Amino acid sequence: MMANLSAMKERRVVVTGMGLVTPLAVGVEQSWQRLIAGQTGIGRISCFDPSDLPAQVAGEVPEGPTAEGGLTLADWVPTKDQKKMDRFIHLGMAAAIQAVEDSGWKPETEEERCATGVMIGSGIGGLQTIYEASLTVASGKARRLSPFFIPSALINLISGHVSIRYGFKGPNHSAVTACATGVHAIGDATRLIMLGDADVMVAGGAEAAVCSLGIAGFSSARALSTSFNDTPEKASRPWDRDRDGFVMGEGSGIVVLEEYEHAKARGAKIYGEIIGYGLSGDAHHITAPAEGHEGAFRAMTAALRSAGITPADIDYVNAHGTSTMADDLELDAVERFFGNDAKRVAMSSTKSATGHLLGAAGSVEAMFSMLAIRDNVAPPTLNLDNPARESVIDRVAHEAQQRKINIALSNSFGFGGTNASLIVKGI
Amino acid sequence: MSEIADKVKKIVVEHLGVEESKVTPDASFIDDLGADSLDTVELVMAFEEAFSVEIPEDAAEKIATVKDAIDYIEKQKAA
Numbered sequence: 001m002m003a004n005l006s007a008m009k010e011r012r013v014v015v016t017g018m019g020l021v022t023p024l025a026v027g028v029e030q031s032w033q034r035l036i037a038g039q040t041g042i043g044r045i046s047c048f049d050p051s052d053l054p055a056q057v058a059g060e061v062p063e064g065p066t067a068e069g070g071l072t073l074a075d076w077v078p079t080k081d082q083k084k085m086d087r088f089i090h091l092g093m094a095a096a097i098q099a100v101e102d103s104g105w106k107p108e109t110e111e112e113r114c115a116t117g118v119m120i121g122s123g124i125g126g127l128q129t130i131y132e133a134s135l136t137v138a139s140g141k142a143r144r145l146s147p148f149f150i151p152s153a154l155i156n157l158i159s160g161h162v163s164i165r166y167g168f169k170g171p172n173h174s175a176v177t178a179c180a181t182g183v184h185a186i187g188d189a190t191r192l193i194m195l196g197d198a199d200v201m202v203a204g205g206a207e208a209a210v211c212s213l214g215i216a217g218f219s220s221a222r223a224l225s226t227s228f229n230d231t232p233e234k235a236s237r238p239w240d241r242d243r244d245g246f247v248m249g250e251g252s253g254i255v256v257l258e259e260y261e262h263a264k265a266r267g268a269k270i271y272g273e274i275i276g277y278g279l280s281g282d283a284h285h286i287t288a289p290a291e292g293h294e295g296a297f298r299a300m301t302a303a304l305r306s307a308g309i310t311p312a313d314i315d316y317v318n319a320h321g322t323s324t325m326a327d328d329l330e331l332d333a334v335e336r337f338f339g340n341d342a343k344r345v346a347m348s349s350t351k352s353a354t355g356h357l358l359g360a361a362g363s364v365e366a367m368f369s370m371l372a373i374r375d376n377v378a379p380p381t382l383n384l385d386n387p388a389r390e391s392v393i394d395r396v397a398h399e400a401q402q403r404k405i406n407i408a409l410s411n412s413f414g415f416g417g418t419n420a421s422l423i424v425k426g427i
Numbered sequence: 428m429s430e431i432a433d434k435v436k437k438i439v440v441e442h443l444g445v446e447e448s449k450v451t452p453d454a455s456f457i458d459d460l461g462a463d464s465l466d467t468v469e470l471v472m473a474f475e476e477a478f479s480v481e482i483p484e485d486a487a488e489k490i491a492t493v494k495d496a497i498d499y500i501e502k503q504k505a506a
Contacts, residue, residue, distance in 0.1 A: 078444065079444055080442075080443060080444025080445075081444075084465075143472075144472055144475075144476065146469055146472070147465040147468040147469050147472075148465060148469065151465075
Protein backbone atom coordinates (compact mmCIF):
# COMPACT_ATOMS: atom_id res chain seq x y z
CA MET A 1 0.00 0.00 0.00
CA MET A 2 1.21 3.51 -0.80
CA ALA A 3 0.48 6.71 1.04
CA ASN A 4 2.41 9.04 -1.24
CA LEU A 5 0.00 11.56 -2.80
CA SER A 6 2.28 12.20 -5.75
CA ALA A 7 1.80 8.55 -6.65
CA MET A 8 -1.99 9.02 -6.87
CA LYS A 9 -2.07 9.49 -10.63
CA GLU A 10 -0.33 6.20 -11.08
CA ARG A 11 -2.87 4.23 -9.11
CA ARG A 12 -5.58 3.20 -11.55
CA VAL A 13 -8.73 1.56 -10.22
CA VAL A 14 -10.53 -1.34 -11.90
CA VAL A 15 -13.63 -3.40 -11.17
CA THR A 16 -12.85 -7.06 -10.45
CA GLY A 17 -16.10 -8.28 -8.90
CA MET A 18 -19.82 -7.58 -9.24
CA GLY A 19 -22.98 -8.48 -7.38
CA LEU A 20 -26.55 -7.57 -8.29
CA VAL A 21 -29.92 -7.94 -6.59
CA THR A 22 -32.57 -6.19 -8.65
CA PRO A 23 -36.29 -6.44 -9.36
CA LEU A 24 -35.24 -8.25 -12.56
CA ALA A 25 -33.29 -10.99 -10.79
CA VAL A 26 -30.75 -11.94 -8.18
CA GLY A 27 -27.41 -12.32 -9.95
CA VAL A 28 -25.39 -10.22 -12.39
CA GLU A 29 -25.91 -12.27 -15.53
CA GLN A 30 -29.55 -12.99 -14.77
CA SER A 31 -30.36 -9.29 -14.20
CA TRP A 32 -28.40 -8.20 -17.26
CA GLN A 33 -29.85 -10.81 -19.63
CA ARG A 34 -33.41 -9.97 -18.57
CA LEU A 35 -32.64 -6.26 -18.93
CA ILE A 36 -31.33 -6.49 -22.48
CA ALA A 37 -34.16 -8.87 -23.42
CA GLY A 38 -36.55 -6.02 -22.62
CA GLN A 39 -38.14 -7.65 -19.56
CA THR A 40 -39.54 -5.63 -16.67
CA GLY A 41 -39.15 -6.10 -12.92
CA ILE A 42 -42.13 -3.93 -12.08
CA GLY A 43 -45.46 -5.19 -10.81
CA ARG A 44 -48.21 -4.55 -8.28
CA ILE A 45 -46.81 -4.19 -4.75
CA SER A 46 -47.02 -7.55 -2.99
CA CYS A 47 -45.16 -7.10 0.31
CA PHE A 48 -48.07 -5.12 1.79
CA ASP A 49 -51.55 -4.15 0.63
CA PRO A 50 -51.14 -0.82 -1.20
CA SER A 51 -54.88 -0.28 -1.84
CA ASP A 52 -55.02 2.80 0.41
CA LEU A 53 -52.18 4.52 -1.39
CA PRO A 54 -52.19 6.42 -4.68
CA ALA A 55 -49.09 4.55 -5.91
CA GLN A 56 -49.53 0.77 -6.01
CA VAL A 57 -46.68 -0.47 -8.21
CA ALA A 58 -43.03 -1.12 -7.48
CA GLY A 59 -40.04 -3.20 -8.45
CA GLU A 60 -39.70 -5.96 -5.86
CA VAL A 61 -36.89 -8.53 -5.87
CA PRO A 62 -38.42 -11.83 -7.03
CA GLU A 63 -38.50 -14.70 -4.52
CA GLY A 64 -37.32 -18.08 -5.74
CA PRO A 65 -34.40 -20.48 -6.01
CA THR A 66 -31.01 -18.77 -6.30
CA ALA A 67 -30.14 -20.86 -9.37
CA GLU A 68 -33.14 -19.40 -11.18
CA GLY A 69 -32.34 -15.78 -10.32
CA GLY A 70 -34.69 -15.61 -7.37
CA LEU A 71 -34.08 -14.53 -3.80
CA THR A 72 -33.62 -17.31 -1.25
CA LEU A 73 -32.48 -15.31 1.72
CA ALA A 74 -31.11 -18.27 3.65
CA ASP A 75 -28.51 -18.71 0.89
CA TRP A 76 -27.01 -15.34 1.86
CA VAL A 77 -27.85 -14.67 5.51
CA PRO A 78 -28.14 -17.46 8.14
CA THR A 79 -31.73 -17.78 9.35
CA LYS A 80 -30.86 -16.93 12.94
CA ASP A 81 -29.19 -13.67 11.87
CA GLN A 82 -31.96 -12.49 9.55
CA LYS A 83 -34.00 -10.83 12.28
CA LYS A 84 -30.97 -8.77 13.31
CA MET A 85 -30.94 -6.95 9.98
CA ASP A 86 -33.43 -4.88 8.04
CA ARG A 87 -34.19 -6.03 4.51
CA PHE A 88 -31.85 -3.41 2.99
CA ILE A 89 -29.00 -5.22 4.78
CA HIS A 90 -30.27 -8.61 3.55
CA LEU A 91 -30.24 -7.38 -0.05
CA GLY A 92 -26.87 -5.67 0.45
CA MET A 93 -25.33 -8.84 1.85
CA ALA A 94 -26.62 -10.89 -1.09
CA ALA A 95 -24.99 -8.48 -3.56
CA ALA A 96 -21.78 -8.06 -1.55
CA ILE A 97 -21.24 -11.81 -1.20
CA GLN A 98 -21.71 -12.24 -4.97
CA ALA A 99 -19.21 -9.45 -5.66
CA VAL A 100 -16.54 -10.70 -3.27
CA GLU A 101 -16.84 -14.30 -4.47
CA ASP A 102 -16.79 -13.12 -8.09
CA SER A 103 -13.56 -11.17 -7.51
CA GLY A 104 -11.81 -14.17 -6.01
CA TRP A 105 -10.03 -11.80 -3.59
CA LYS A 106 -9.12 -13.52 -0.32
CA PRO A 107 -6.67 -11.53 1.77
CA GLU A 108 -4.34 -13.88 3.60
CA THR A 109 -2.01 -11.63 5.55
CA GLU A 110 -2.88 -8.98 8.13
CA GLU A 111 -1.44 -6.36 5.78
CA GLU A 112 -3.75 -7.50 2.97
CA ARG A 113 -6.76 -7.49 5.30
CA CYS A 114 -5.93 -3.95 6.41
CA ALA A 115 -5.66 -2.84 2.76
CA THR A 116 -9.17 -4.11 2.00
CA GLY A 117 -12.07 -1.82 2.91
CA VAL A 118 -15.81 -1.45 2.48
CA MET A 119 -17.98 1.52 1.47
CA ILE A 120 -21.60 0.47 1.04
CA GLY A 121 -24.36 3.01 1.53
CA SER A 122 -28.11 3.39 1.37
CA GLY A 123 -30.40 6.30 0.68
CA ILE A 124 -32.78 5.63 3.55
CA GLY A 125 -31.68 2.58 5.56
CA GLY A 126 -33.95 0.40 7.67
CA LEU A 127 -37.24 2.18 7.14
CA GLN A 128 -39.55 -0.80 7.75
CA THR A 129 -37.57 -1.68 10.90
CA ILE A 130 -37.94 1.87 12.20
CA TYR A 131 -41.66 1.76 11.41
CA GLU A 132 -42.19 -1.49 13.32
CA ALA A 133 -40.09 -0.31 16.28
CA SER A 134 -42.17 2.87 16.44
CA LEU A 135 -45.32 0.77 16.71
CA THR A 136 -43.78 -1.18 19.61
CA VAL A 137 -42.93 2.03 21.45
CA ALA A 138 -46.28 3.65 20.64
CA SER A 139 -48.12 0.66 22.10
CA GLY A 140 -46.39 1.19 25.45
CA LYS A 141 -43.84 -1.59 25.00
CA ALA A 142 -40.68 0.48 24.80
CA ARG A 143 -38.95 -1.92 27.17
CA ARG A 144 -39.62 -4.75 24.72
CA LEU A 145 -37.75 -3.08 21.87
CA SER A 146 -35.27 -5.50 20.31
CA PRO A 147 -31.61 -4.87 21.16
CA PHE A 148 -31.04 -5.35 17.44
CA PHE A 149 -33.31 -2.46 16.45
CA ILE A 150 -30.55 0.15 16.07
CA PRO A 151 -27.94 -2.05 14.33
CA SER A 152 -30.70 -3.37 12.08
CA ALA A 153 -31.61 0.11 10.85
CA LEU A 154 -28.23 1.86 10.63
CA ILE A 155 -27.10 2.62 7.08
CA ASN A 156 -23.42 1.78 7.57
CA LEU A 157 -24.16 -1.70 8.92
CA ILE A 158 -23.82 -3.45 5.56
CA SER A 159 -20.24 -2.22 5.55
CA GLY A 160 -19.93 -3.54 9.09
CA HIS A 161 -21.39 -6.97 8.34
CA VAL A 162 -19.28 -7.40 5.19
CA SER A 163 -16.10 -6.54 7.08
CA ILE A 164 -16.96 -8.98 9.87
CA ARG A 165 -17.82 -11.79 7.47
CA TYR A 166 -14.61 -11.49 5.45
CA GLY A 167 -12.17 -9.93 7.91
CA PHE A 168 -11.69 -6.80 5.80
CA LYS A 169 -9.97 -4.41 8.19
CA GLY A 170 -9.37 -1.43 5.89
CA PRO A 171 -11.46 1.76 5.66
CA ASN A 172 -15.04 1.04 6.76
CA HIS A 173 -17.28 3.75 5.47
CA SER A 174 -20.70 4.48 4.06
CA ALA A 175 -22.13 7.03 1.64
CA VAL A 176 -25.59 8.57 2.18
CA THR A 177 -26.72 10.94 -0.56
CA ALA A 178 -30.27 9.83 -1.33
CA CYS A 179 -30.51 8.65 -4.94
CA ALA A 180 -26.87 9.50 -5.70
CA THR A 181 -25.56 7.16 -2.97
CA GLY A 182 -24.43 4.33 -5.26
CA VAL A 183 -22.29 6.56 -7.48
CA HIS A 184 -20.82 8.46 -4.55
CA ALA A 185 -19.90 5.17 -2.85
CA ILE A 186 -18.09 3.85 -5.92
CA GLY A 187 -16.48 7.20 -6.72
CA ASP A 188 -15.30 7.89 -3.18
CA ALA A 189 -14.05 4.33 -2.72
CA THR A 190 -12.13 4.66 -5.99
CA ARG A 191 -10.44 7.76 -4.63
CA LEU A 192 -9.54 6.01 -1.37
CA ILE A 193 -7.70 3.45 -3.48
CA MET A 194 -6.07 6.17 -5.61
CA LEU A 195 -4.93 7.94 -2.45
CA GLY A 196 -3.42 4.77 -1.07
CA ASP A 197 -5.83 4.27 1.84
CA ALA A 198 -6.69 0.82 0.47
CA ASP A 199 -5.81 -1.54 -2.39
CA VAL A 200 -9.25 -3.14 -2.58
CA MET A 201 -12.66 -1.66 -1.71
CA VAL A 202 -16.08 -3.33 -1.73
CA ALA A 203 -18.43 -0.51 -2.73
CA GLY A 204 -22.03 0.23 -3.71
CA GLY A 205 -25.50 0.77 -2.35
CA ALA A 206 -28.57 -1.10 -1.14
CA GLU A 207 -32.18 -0.11 -0.63
CA ALA A 208 -35.41 -1.68 0.61
CA ALA A 209 -37.91 1.13 0.96
CA VAL A 210 -40.81 -0.63 -0.76
CA CYS A 211 -42.87 -0.59 2.43
CA SER A 212 -45.98 1.33 3.44
CA LEU A 213 -43.99 4.17 5.02
CA GLY A 214 -41.66 4.52 2.02
CA ILE A 215 -44.41 4.45 -0.58
CA ALA A 216 -46.62 6.79 1.47
CA GLY A 217 -43.75 9.22 1.98
CA PHE A 218 -42.74 9.49 -1.66
CA SER A 219 -46.43 9.59 -2.62
CA SER A 220 -46.94 12.62 -0.38
CA ALA A 221 -43.98 14.27 -2.08
CA ARG A 222 -45.87 13.68 -5.38
CA ALA A 223 -42.86 11.81 -6.70
CA LEU A 224 -44.41 8.45 -7.64
CA SER A 225 -46.32 7.22 -10.68
CA THR A 226 -50.03 6.78 -9.93
CA SER A 227 -51.70 6.39 -13.36
CA PHE A 228 -50.54 2.89 -14.18
CA ASN A 229 -51.73 0.87 -11.19
CA ASP A 230 -53.53 -1.54 -13.52
CA THR A 231 -50.65 -1.81 -15.99
CA PRO A 232 -47.55 -1.81 -13.75
CA GLU A 233 -45.15 -2.73 -16.56
CA LYS A 234 -45.96 0.61 -18.23
CA ALA A 235 -45.50 2.80 -15.15
CA SER A 236 -41.79 3.57 -15.52
CA ARG A 237 -41.47 5.47 -18.82
CA PRO A 238 -38.52 7.89 -18.83
CA TRP A 239 -38.84 10.83 -21.28
CA ASP A 240 -42.26 9.65 -22.44
CA ARG A 241 -44.99 12.29 -22.58
CA ASP A 242 -47.30 10.16 -20.39
CA ARG A 243 -44.83 9.66 -17.56
CA ASP A 244 -46.18 10.75 -14.20
CA GLY A 245 -43.58 9.93 -11.57
CA PHE A 246 -41.01 7.32 -10.65
CA VAL A 247 -41.61 3.71 -9.68
CA MET A 248 -39.81 2.63 -6.56
CA GLY A 249 -37.55 -0.38 -6.76
CA GLU A 250 -35.53 -2.29 -4.20
CA GLY A 251 -32.23 -4.10 -4.45
CA SER A 252 -28.51 -3.69 -4.30
CA GLY A 253 -25.51 -3.30 -6.56
CA ILE A 254 -22.04 -3.87 -5.19
CA VAL A 255 -18.63 -3.95 -6.88
CA VAL A 256 -15.14 -4.92 -5.86
CA LEU A 257 -12.78 -2.09 -6.80
CA GLU A 258 -9.11 -2.84 -7.00
CA GLU A 259 -5.87 -1.07 -7.76
CA TYR A 260 -4.91 -2.10 -11.30
CA GLU A 261 -1.43 -3.52 -10.61
CA HIS A 262 -2.81 -5.40 -7.60
CA ALA A 263 -5.52 -6.97 -9.76
CA LYS A 264 -3.07 -7.79 -12.55
CA ALA A 265 -0.55 -9.35 -10.19
CA ARG A 266 -3.07 -11.89 -8.95
CA GLY A 267 -4.48 -12.54 -12.41
CA ALA A 268 -7.94 -11.22 -11.56
CA LYS A 269 -10.69 -10.93 -14.15
CA ILE A 270 -11.13 -7.21 -14.94
CA TYR A 271 -14.49 -5.81 -16.02
CA GLY A 272 -13.27 -2.29 -16.67
CA GLU A 273 -11.73 0.82 -15.21
CA ILE A 274 -13.22 3.74 -13.28
CA ILE A 275 -11.62 6.61 -15.20
CA GLY A 276 -13.73 9.59 -14.16
CA TYR A 277 -15.79 10.82 -11.24
CA GLY A 278 -17.44 14.20 -10.79
CA LEU A 279 -19.61 15.71 -8.06
CA SER A 280 -21.69 18.84 -7.70
CA GLY A 281 -24.44 20.48 -5.67
CA ASP A 282 -27.45 22.37 -7.01
CA ALA A 283 -27.83 24.92 -4.19
CA HIS A 284 -31.36 25.34 -5.49
CA HIS A 285 -34.24 23.25 -4.05
CA ILE A 286 -34.66 20.17 -1.82
CA THR A 287 -36.34 18.02 -4.49
CA ALA A 288 -36.30 19.85 -7.84
CA PRO A 289 -33.25 20.38 -10.05
CA ALA A 290 -32.43 23.84 -11.37
CA GLU A 291 -33.25 25.06 -14.88
CA GLY A 292 -31.33 23.11 -17.53
CA HIS A 293 -30.12 20.79 -14.75
CA GLU A 294 -26.96 22.82 -14.59
CA GLY A 295 -25.86 20.83 -11.52
CA ALA A 296 -25.90 17.67 -13.63
CA PHE A 297 -23.94 19.47 -16.33
CA ARG A 298 -21.29 20.44 -13.81
CA ALA A 299 -21.07 16.89 -12.39
CA MET A 300 -20.61 15.42 -15.89
CA THR A 301 -18.03 18.11 -16.74
CA ALA A 302 -16.10 17.38 -13.53
CA ALA A 303 -16.11 13.66 -14.32
CA LEU A 304 -14.87 14.38 -17.83
CA ARG A 305 -12.03 16.53 -16.47
CA SER A 306 -10.92 13.84 -14.04
CA ALA A 307 -10.98 11.25 -16.86
CA GLY A 308 -8.90 13.47 -19.16
CA ILE A 309 -11.09 12.68 -22.17
CA THR A 310 -13.51 14.62 -24.38
CA PRO A 311 -17.28 14.08 -24.82
CA ALA A 312 -16.54 12.59 -28.26
CA ASP A 313 -14.89 9.65 -26.48
CA ILE A 314 -18.11 8.66 -24.69
CA ASP A 315 -20.33 6.10 -26.44
CA TYR A 316 -23.12 5.44 -23.98
CA VAL A 317 -24.89 7.28 -21.15
CA ASN A 318 -26.87 5.50 -18.47
CA ALA A 319 -29.18 8.37 -17.50
CA HIS A 320 -30.60 9.10 -14.09
CA GLY A 321 -33.92 9.25 -16.03
CA THR A 322 -36.42 8.50 -13.27
CA SER A 323 -39.64 8.90 -15.29
CA THR A 324 -40.40 12.28 -13.73
CA MET A 325 -40.55 15.83 -15.08
CA ALA A 326 -36.81 16.11 -14.39
CA ASP A 327 -36.00 13.71 -17.27
CA ASP A 328 -36.13 16.52 -19.81
CA LEU A 329 -33.91 18.72 -17.66
CA GLU A 330 -31.28 15.97 -17.63
CA LEU A 331 -31.72 15.69 -21.40
CA ASP A 332 -31.03 19.42 -21.68
CA ALA A 333 -27.84 19.04 -19.66
CA VAL A 334 -26.66 15.96 -21.60
CA GLU A 335 -27.28 17.67 -24.96
CA ARG A 336 -25.34 20.72 -23.80
CA PHE A 337 -22.55 18.48 -22.48
CA PHE A 338 -22.13 16.60 -25.77
CA GLY A 339 -22.71 19.54 -28.11
CA ASN A 340 -22.03 18.39 -31.67
CA ASP A 341 -21.27 14.86 -30.50
CA ALA A 342 -24.79 14.35 -29.14
CA LYS A 343 -25.98 12.72 -32.35
CA ARG A 344 -23.57 9.80 -32.06
CA VAL A 345 -24.16 8.90 -28.43
CA ALA A 346 -26.74 6.45 -27.09
CA MET A 347 -28.48 7.14 -23.78
CA SER A 348 -30.98 4.94 -21.97
CA SER A 349 -32.69 4.75 -18.62
CA THR A 350 -32.64 1.25 -17.19
CA LYS A 351 -35.02 2.46 -14.48
CA SER A 352 -37.70 1.78 -17.09
CA ALA A 353 -37.15 -1.92 -16.28
CA THR A 354 -35.94 -1.90 -12.67
CA GLY A 355 -37.75 1.09 -11.21
CA HIS A 356 -35.76 3.54 -9.13
CA LEU A 357 -33.56 1.75 -6.61
CA LEU A 358 -32.81 5.03 -4.77
CA GLY A 359 -29.50 4.53 -2.92
CA ALA A 360 -28.71 1.42 -4.96
CA ALA A 361 -29.56 2.96 -8.34
CA GLY A 362 -26.15 4.50 -9.01
CA SER A 363 -24.14 1.36 -8.35
CA VAL A 364 -26.58 -0.93 -10.21
CA GLU A 365 -26.46 1.41 -13.20
CA ALA A 366 -22.66 1.73 -13.09
CA MET A 367 -22.60 -2.07 -13.41
CA PHE A 368 -25.07 -2.03 -16.29
CA SER A 369 -22.73 0.50 -17.94
CA MET A 370 -19.77 -1.87 -17.45
CA LEU A 371 -21.77 -4.74 -18.94
CA ALA A 372 -22.82 -2.52 -21.85
CA ILE A 373 -19.11 -2.08 -22.56
CA ARG A 374 -18.35 -5.79 -22.13
CA ASP A 375 -21.06 -6.91 -24.54
CA ASN A 376 -21.24 -3.81 -26.79
CA VAL A 377 -24.97 -3.57 -26.06
CA ALA A 378 -26.95 -0.49 -25.07
CA PRO A 379 -29.82 -1.64 -22.80
CA PRO A 380 -33.26 -0.32 -23.75
CA THR A 381 -35.51 2.40 -22.39
CA LEU A 382 -38.85 0.63 -22.06
CA ASN A 383 -42.16 2.43 -22.68
CA LEU A 384 -40.64 5.36 -24.54
CA ASP A 385 -43.61 5.40 -26.92
CA ASN A 386 -43.94 9.14 -27.47
CA PRO A 387 -40.96 11.22 -26.38
CA ALA A 388 -42.17 14.39 -24.64
CA ARG A 389 -39.47 16.20 -26.51
CA GLU A 390 -37.40 15.26 -29.52
CA SER A 391 -33.64 14.93 -29.30
CA VAL A 392 -30.76 14.02 -31.57
CA ILE A 393 -29.63 11.63 -28.83
CA ASP A 394 -30.69 8.03 -29.47
CA ARG A 395 -32.55 6.99 -26.31
CA VAL A 396 -32.68 3.29 -27.24
CA ALA A 397 -36.48 3.05 -27.14
CA HIS A 398 -38.01 -0.39 -26.48
CA GLU A 399 -35.17 -2.64 -27.67
CA ALA A 400 -31.51 -3.08 -26.81
CA GLN A 401 -29.03 -2.02 -29.48
CA GLN A 402 -25.80 -3.68 -30.52
CA ARG A 403 -23.25 -0.86 -30.85
CA LYS A 404 -19.58 -0.27 -30.16
CA ILE A 405 -19.28 0.92 -26.56
CA ASN A 406 -15.87 1.53 -25.07
CA ILE A 407 -16.55 4.36 -22.62
CA ALA A 408 -19.78 4.96 -20.67
CA LEU A 409 -21.06 7.72 -18.41
CA SER A 410 -23.50 7.01 -15.59
CA ASN A 411 -25.48 9.78 -13.86
CA SER A 412 -27.17 9.87 -10.47
CA PHE A 413 -28.88 12.80 -8.78
CA GLY A 414 -30.39 12.97 -5.31
CA PHE A 415 -32.81 14.96 -3.18
CA GLY A 416 -31.04 17.85 -1.54
CA GLY A 417 -29.54 18.81 -4.90
CA THR A 418 -26.66 16.34 -5.00
CA ASN A 419 -25.24 15.13 -8.34
CA ALA A 420 -22.62 12.56 -9.23
CA SER A 421 -21.31 11.18 -12.52
CA LEU A 422 -19.06 8.22 -13.12
CA ILE A 423 -17.12 7.40 -16.29
CA VAL A 424 -16.12 3.79 -16.91
CA LYS A 425 -13.99 2.28 -19.65
CA GLY A 426 -13.29 -1.17 -21.03
CA ILE A 427 -9.83 -2.57 -20.48
CA MET B 428 -39.40 -31.93 32.17
CA SER B 429 -41.60 -29.14 33.51
CA GLU B 430 -43.78 -27.05 31.27
CA ILE B 431 -41.59 -24.03 32.00
CA ALA B 432 -38.41 -25.88 31.10
CA ASP B 433 -39.99 -27.03 27.89
CA LYS B 434 -41.01 -23.52 26.90
CA VAL B 435 -37.62 -22.04 27.80
CA LYS B 436 -35.95 -24.61 25.62
CA LYS B 437 -38.23 -23.80 22.73
CA ILE B 438 -37.51 -20.07 23.00
CA VAL B 439 -33.76 -20.69 23.08
CA VAL B 440 -33.93 -22.91 20.00
CA GLU B 441 -35.98 -20.35 18.14
CA HIS B 442 -33.94 -17.27 19.06
CA LEU B 443 -30.44 -18.69 18.78
CA GLY B 444 -31.11 -21.00 15.84
CA VAL B 445 -29.47 -23.98 17.57
CA GLU B 446 -30.36 -27.65 17.56
CA GLU B 447 -32.67 -28.76 20.32
CA SER B 448 -30.25 -31.46 21.48
CA LYS B 449 -27.66 -28.80 22.35
CA VAL B 450 -30.00 -26.96 24.68
CA THR B 451 -29.11 -28.94 27.81
CA PRO B 452 -29.64 -27.54 31.33
CA ASP B 453 -25.96 -26.77 31.73
CA ALA B 454 -25.50 -25.18 28.31
CA SER B 455 -24.21 -21.61 28.55
CA PHE B 456 -25.89 -19.20 26.13
CA ILE B 457 -22.61 -17.49 25.27
CA ASP B 458 -20.04 -20.28 25.61
CA ASP B 459 -22.04 -23.21 24.23
CA LEU B 460 -24.90 -21.82 22.16
CA GLY B 461 -23.14 -19.09 20.20
CA ALA B 462 -25.02 -16.12 21.64
CA ASP B 463 -23.47 -12.66 21.95
CA SER B 464 -24.39 -10.05 24.56
CA LEU B 465 -27.21 -8.61 22.43
CA ASP B 466 -28.64 -12.10 21.87
CA THR B 467 -28.85 -12.63 25.62
CA VAL B 468 -30.67 -9.31 26.08
CA GLU B 469 -33.19 -10.42 23.47
CA LEU B 470 -33.54 -13.86 25.07
CA VAL B 471 -34.36 -12.37 28.45
CA MET B 472 -36.96 -10.14 26.79
CA ALA B 473 -38.48 -13.18 25.14
CA PHE B 474 -38.66 -14.95 28.53
CA GLU B 475 -40.34 -11.91 30.07
CA GLU B 476 -42.88 -11.80 27.28
CA ALA B 477 -43.60 -15.54 27.24
CA PHE B 478 -43.93 -15.98 31.00
CA SER B 479 -45.32 -12.54 31.90
CA VAL B 480 -42.55 -11.94 34.42
CA GLU B 481 -40.22 -9.03 35.06
CA ILE B 482 -36.53 -9.88 34.97
CA PRO B 483 -34.58 -6.87 36.31
CA GLU B 484 -31.17 -6.16 34.81
CA ASP B 485 -29.15 -7.38 37.81
CA ALA B 486 -31.02 -10.69 37.77
CA ALA B 487 -30.71 -10.97 33.98
CA GLU B 488 -26.93 -10.63 34.24
CA LYS B 489 -26.83 -13.77 36.41
CA ILE B 490 -28.76 -15.88 33.89
CA ALA B 491 -25.94 -17.56 31.99
CA THR B 492 -27.24 -21.08 31.39
CA VAL B 493 -30.51 -22.72 30.39
CA LYS B 494 -30.90 -23.98 33.97
CA ASP B 495 -30.37 -20.46 35.38
CA ALA B 496 -33.26 -19.23 33.25
CA ILE B 497 -35.59 -22.11 34.21
CA ASP B 498 -34.80 -21.75 37.93
CA TYR B 499 -35.37 -18.01 37.91
CA ILE B 500 -38.69 -18.23 36.10
CA GLU B 501 -39.92 -21.13 38.25
CA LYS B 502 -39.09 -19.15 41.38
CA GLN B 503 -40.96 -16.10 40.08
CA LYS B 504 -43.96 -18.16 39.11
CA ALA B 505 -44.04 -19.92 42.50
CA ALA B 506 -43.86 -16.64 44.42
